[in-house]
Amino acid sequence: xxxxxxxxxxxxxxxxxxxxxxxxxxxxxxxxxxQDYYFERSGxxxxxxxxxxxxxxxxxxxxxxxxxxxxxxxxxxxxxxxWGVIMIQNYLKIALRNIKRHxxxxxxxxxxLTIGFACFIFIFLxxxxxxxxxxxxxxxxxxxxAIFKFTGDYTMGTPKQAHSHPLLAPTLLNEFPEIxxxxxxxxxxxxxxxxxxxxxxxxKWVWADKHxxxxxxxxxxxxxxxxxxxxxxxxxIDEDTANKxxxxxxxxxxxxxxxxxxxxxxxxxxVMENLPSNSHFRPNLLGQFETQNSLGxxxxxxxxxxxxxxxxxxxxxxxxxxxLEKKIQSFIQQxxxxxxxxxxxxxxxxxxxxxxxxxxxxxxxxxxxGDIKSVYICSLIALFILFIAGINFINLSTARSFTRSxxxxxxxxxxxxxxxxxxxxxxxxxxxxxxxxxTAVGFVHLTLKLFADIVDRDIxxxxxxxxxxxxxxxxxxxxxxxxSGFYPALYLSGFKPVTLLKGVLPKASKGLNLRNFLVVxxxxxxxxxxxSTLIISGQLHLIRTRKLGFDRxxxxxxxxxxxxxxxxxxxxxxxxxxxxxxxxxxxxxxLPTNINWDSDFDFERRGDREYPTFYFSKxxxxxxxxxxxxxxxxxNFSREIAxxxxxxxxxxxxxxxxxHLGWKNPIGKKIGFPESDNRGTVVGVVKxxxxxxxxxxxxxxxxILNTTPWNIYFLSIKVRPENMTQTLGAIEKxxxxxxxxxxxxxxxxxxxxxxxxxxxxRLNTFFRxxxxxxxxxxxxxxxxxxxxxxxxxxxxxxIRKVLGASIxxxxxxxSRGFTKWVLLANIIAWPVAYYFMNKWLQNFAxxxxxxxxxxxxxxxxxxxxxLITVCYQSIKAAVANPVDSLRYE
Amino acid sequence: MxxxxxxxxxxILKLKDNAYGVSIRRQIYQDTGNKWSFASxxxxxxxxxxxxxxxxxxxxxxxxRGGKSRFYYEVTPDGLQNLQELKKAHEQIWSGIPxxxxxxxx
Numbered sequence: 001x002x003x004x005x006x007x008x009x010x011x012x013x014x015x016x017x018x019x020x021x022x023x024x025x026x027x028x029x030x031x032x033x034x035q036d037y038y039f040e041r042s043g044x045x046x047x048x049x050x051x052x053x054x055x056x057x058x059x060x061x062x063x064x065x066x067x068x069x070x071x072x073x074x075x076x077x078x079x080x081x082x083w084g085v086i087m088i089q090n091y092l093k094i095a096l097r098n099i100k101r102h103x104x105x106x107x108x109x110x111x112x113l114t115i116g117f118a119c120f121i122f123i124f125l126x127x128x129x130x131x132x133x134x135x136x137x138x139x140x141x142x143x144x145x146a147i148f149k150f151t152g153d154y155t156m157g158t159p160k161q162a163h164s165h166p167l168l169a170p171t172l173l174n175e176f177p178e179i180x181x182x183x184x185x186x187x188x189x190x191x192x193x194x195x196x197x198x199x200x201x202x203x204k205w206v207w208a209d210k211h212x213x214x215x216x217x218x219x220x221x222x223x224x225x226x227x228x229x230x231x232x233x234x235x236x237i238d239e240d241t242a243n244k245x246x247x248x249x250x251x252x253x254x255x256x257x258x259x260x261x262x263x264x265x266x267x268x269x270x271v272m273e274n275l276p277s278n279s280h281f282r283p284n285l286l287g288q289f290e291t292q293n294s295l296g297x298x299x300x301x302x303x304x305x306x307x308x309x310x311x312x313x314x315x316x317x318x319x320x321x322x323x324l325e326k327k328i329q330s331f332i333q334q335x336x337x338x339x340x341x342x343x344x345x346x347x348x349x350x351x352x353x354x355x356x357x358x359x360x361x362x363x364x365x366x367x368x369x370g371d372i373k374s375v376y377i378c379s380l381i382a383l384f385i386l387f388i389a390g391i392n393f394i395n396l397s398t399a400r401s402f403t404r405s406x407x408x409x410x411x412x413x414x415x416x417x418x419x420x421x422x423x424x425x426x427x428x429x430x431x432x433x434x435x436x437x438x439t440a441v442g443f444v445h446l447t448l449k450l451f452a453d454i455v456d457r458d459i460x461x462x463x464x465x466x467x468x469x470x471x472x473x474x475x476x477x478x479x480x481x482x483x484s485g486f487y488p489a490l491y492l493s494g495f496k497p498v499t500l501l502k503g504v505l506p507k508a509s510k511g512l513n514l515r516n517f518l519v520v521x522x523x524x525x526x527x528x529x530x531x532s533t534l535i536i537s538g539q540l541h542l543i544r545t546r547k548l549g550f551d552r553x554x555x556x557x558x559x560x561x562x563x564x565x566x567x568x569x570x571x572x573x574x575x576x577x578x579x580x581x582x583x584x585x586x587x588x589x590x591l592p593t594n595i596n597w598d599s600d601f602d603f604e605r606r607g608d609r610e611y612p613t614f615y616f617s618k619x620x621x622x623x624x625x626x627x628x629x630x631x632x633x634x635x636n637f638s639r640e641i642a643x644x645x646x647x648x649x650x651x652x653x654x655x656x657x658x659x660h661l662g663w664k665n666p667i668g669k670k671i672g673f674p675e676s677d678n679r680g681t682v683v684g685v686v687k688x689x690x691x692x693x694x695x696x697x698x699x700x701x702x703x704i705l706n707t708t709p710w711n712i713y714f715l716s717i718k719v720r721p722e723n724m725t726q727t728l729g730a731i732e733k734x735x736x737x738x739x740x741x742x743x744x745x746x747x748x749x750x751x752x753x754x755x756x757x758x759x760x761x762r763l764n765t766f767f768r769x770x771x772x773x774x775x776x777x778x779x780x781x782x783x784x785x786x787x788x789x790x791x792x793x794x795x796x797x798x799i800r801k802v803l804g805a806s807i808x809x810x811x812x813x814x815s816r817g818f819t820k821w822v823l824l825a826n827i828i829a830w831p832v833a834y835y836f837m838n839k840w841l842q843n844f845a846x847x848x849x850x851x852x853x854x855x856x857x858x859x860x861x862x863x864x865x866x867l868i869t870v871c872y873q874s875i876k877a878a879v880a881n882p883v884d885s886l887r888y889e
Numbered sequence: 890m891x892x893x894x895x896x897x898x899x900x901i902l903k904l905k906d907n908a909y910g911v912s913i914r915r916q917i918y919q920d921t922g923n924k925w926s927f928a929s930x931x932x933x934x935x936x937x938x939x940x941x942x943x944x945x946x947x948x949x950x951x952x953x954r955g956g957k958s959r960f961y962y963e964v965t966p967d968g969l970q971n972l973q974e975l976k977k978a979h980e981q982i983w984s985g986i987p988x989x990x991x992x993x994x995x
Contacts, residue, residue, distance in 0.1 A: 039960075043954035
């Protein structure tokens with residue numbers, strides 16, 4: 001709208017009298033009306049105003065004038081809205097017609113955006129879930145987990161463990177006024193429970209003290225949290241367990257029997273609500289803490305020697321955790337170390353909010369957590385994909401500008417102003433985005449379960465109804481719609497109608513214009529993803545195929561809690577070995593893939609050196625043979641040598657352990673636990689093997705021969721790959737014959753090994769999936785751009801053909817430009833990918849080399865995909881009959 | 890034609906050569922006793938102009954109007970014809986309603 005001042009040309013210049021209409025009012029009228037209407041209306045108002053001033057004075061006249069003005073404004077706004085709605089209807093109609101008429105284009109465009117949005121929603125859901133861990137506790141920001149940390153000359157993978165001393169929580173509570181309350185609990189694996197004559201196996205039993213209800217929010221459905229864990233042999237169970245054991249009745253006061261050798265009777269004193277899946281600990285049963293005294297643990301429960309508890313403290317409001325941590329550390333050094341067999345440890349405080357995502361360097365956690373890095377990576381991918389989809393939209397829209405140019409011209413000739421056209425095209429892009437978004441939501445809804453399986457998280461459609469989530473997504477949709485519609489809108493609305501109606505498109509600027517820049521950017525992202533995927537897959541391949549120092553193939557593993565089988569182990573072993581399909585049997589404390597017991601060791605001629613800390617596992621005679629380990633010095637444990645079963649025990653160390661001890665000739669040397677007087681003899685040395693995941697280097701391990709029925713938790717059976725079903729059937733038969741009634745549940749060792757890399761495998765799946773999608777979307781965009789180029793150069797190609805150009809030369813001509821951009825994208829993507837992947841690989845002690853070939857391969861594959869995409873269009877343009885193309889337009 | 894448009898059209902007709910915004914408003918006030926806002930005059934006026942029942946003519950600027958021109962309105966033959974039809978219709982509708990029932994409201 002044009003604005004006028006009062007003294008417009010052609011009008012009389014009159015001295016403003018004292019009575020004149022306020023200038024602001026005049027100005028507003030100037031905004032409201034076009035030129036001669038302004039003169040009329042402003043004049044009318046001024047005339048009536050002048051009359052009124054005489055009649056009732058300037059104040060009322062002024063009031064009247066403003067009132068009039070207000071009414072005029074409203075009238076105009078009403079009319080504008082009316083016409084605005086009509087124009088919007090028109091835009092909508094045109095947009096829908098366009099979608100219908102250009103089906104191919106619309107499908108390309110909408111599907112690109114849909115995929116983009118779907119990925120975005122998926123990743124958004126995943127991130128939200130990851131960040132939601134442990135947020136159900138009211139005091140979540142004041143709860144801290146005590147993390148045990150080795151100090152001093154530490155030689156093993158990570159010095160941090162979630163296992164703490166049983167006395168830690170009560171001691172801290174007594175000593176430090178900043179701590180409101182503290183609790184600890186320990187896991188009790190594979191518990192078999194009998195109710196009447198039915199038997200159930202539970203894996204998630206913890207021994208907890210009554211403070212657990214003060215620290216965490218564990219609402220009880222039945223029972224009183226104050227007294228539920230008061231008396232020994234009381235038990236709090238969760239709702240699912242209650243239903244499983246007793247059906248849908250109030251189980252308070254019911255008795256159940258725990259089978260561990262002889263039976264123990266527990267009384268149910270409380271039923272708690274099921275813990276949500278986004279919780280870092282999810283026990284089903286809480287046994288009363290002091291009951292452990294009856295299990296023969298009373299001595300170790302009151303010592304500072306062993307640590308296998310999970311301790312949590314609730315700080316008082318306003319207390320500083322970092323200061324408290326320092327105080328605790330100095331307190332431990334001064335008061336506690338003297339009570340303990342070893343002094344090389346201390347404690348850290350880990351906030352509850354960090355347990356799920358920021359504790360990858362902590363061993364022996366209650367449940368394996370996530371990784372904040374993967375949250376960052378996923379957010380990045382989500383943004384990338386959305387970005388690519390947006391760029392795609394921009395490219396496809398501008399690519400079609402020629403078709404739309406006539407419409408634009410006609411609109412302009414009829415009198416549309418640029419703003420209206422911009423609005424029209426922005427509106428169209430919003431329609432496209434909205435359609436894609438709705439499709440994406442539907443798609444996500446249908447495939448959410450699949451996705452939840454891939455990421456191994458319990459994400460449900462329920463989380464999609466969260467208001468914050470909906471608002472966030474709507475904002476994303478509008479942002480994407482506006483941003484990606486903006487460039488096409490400006491580009492299309494900027495056409496000059498005269499040239500356009502003649503059928504001449506504005507010349508594209510050579511060099512790096514916005515569109516080309518976008519394509520480069522898009523491909524750079526795709527390339528980054530391809531390179532990363534190749535590296536991650538390579539690393540995973542390394543993990544899967546690397547020789548660990550022991551053989552993990554064809555080993556059937558059974559978790560063992562059954563005391564009867566432990567006692568009968570020699571009979572069971574003999575029976576099993578009779579089957580032709582079984583090569584070896586061993587009963588051990590840990591599996592070689594995860595030796596998670598550690599201790600300080602005292603050794604011959606230690607002098608005043610510190611006790612070294614080694615991992616250890618109690619094993620039987622057949623351990624080394626079953627896992628096919630290589631003895632480098634000395635000998636294996638042997639039944640024939642009577643002294644092996646002697647009281648001191650015999651040891652096999654690995655090479656790293658020997659190195660730490662600084663022994664030249666370890667055979668025959670004495671070693672043992674510091675607190676006992678018995679010293680064992682080293683009889684052999686095995687080649688180093690990885691007793692944890694490959695994130696860690698080879699660590700010092702001691703294998704200790706165990707001839708007692710204690711400390712046996714795993715039964716490993718080496719089988720022949722042939723006739724597996726028969727062999728498994730035979731194992732089951734033997735199991736049933738000797739077991740106390742535990743169900744026959746087995747798994748293979750290589751599965752257990754692969755489980756160590758769950759998060760890496762998930763990352764790999766993630767990257768593969770989203771790389772594929774990114775490439776797909778980029779190619780859609782490239783396809784559009786190629787058709788755009790081919791269309792614009794139709795005439796040029798025609799002339800070239802007439803003058804004798806061959807088809808390959810024309811294909812080359814068109815493809816050349818794109819090749820250039822893809823190569824440029826490589827140069828951007830390589831260093832970025834190198835930087836990030838190098839950082840990721842630092843997580844592993846054993847990693848692949850980042851060879852140049854990975855980068856070249858990813859560059860080549862992107863180039864090939866790009867060329868194939870472009871070729872379709874360029875060949876189409878090249879084989880076209882020049883007669884048609886010259887007549888074109 | 891709406892009722893407002895009809896009133897304005899008739900007023901323009903009545904004012905003959907002197908029909909412009911301020912005078913139309915004044916005349917309506919004199920005839921009906923209602924003070925219309927300018928907005929409610931311009932809206933029907935613009936509609937009438939668009940329907941080509943009235944014509945807009947630029948007049949002369951005066952000092953009282955801050956040196957801005959008046960715009961006079963006059964009824965076109967089209968407008969006249971419509972008015973006649975409207976009047977006929979009115980009479981048709983009104984005929985046969987006896988005074989008595991109007992007064993008693995029966």
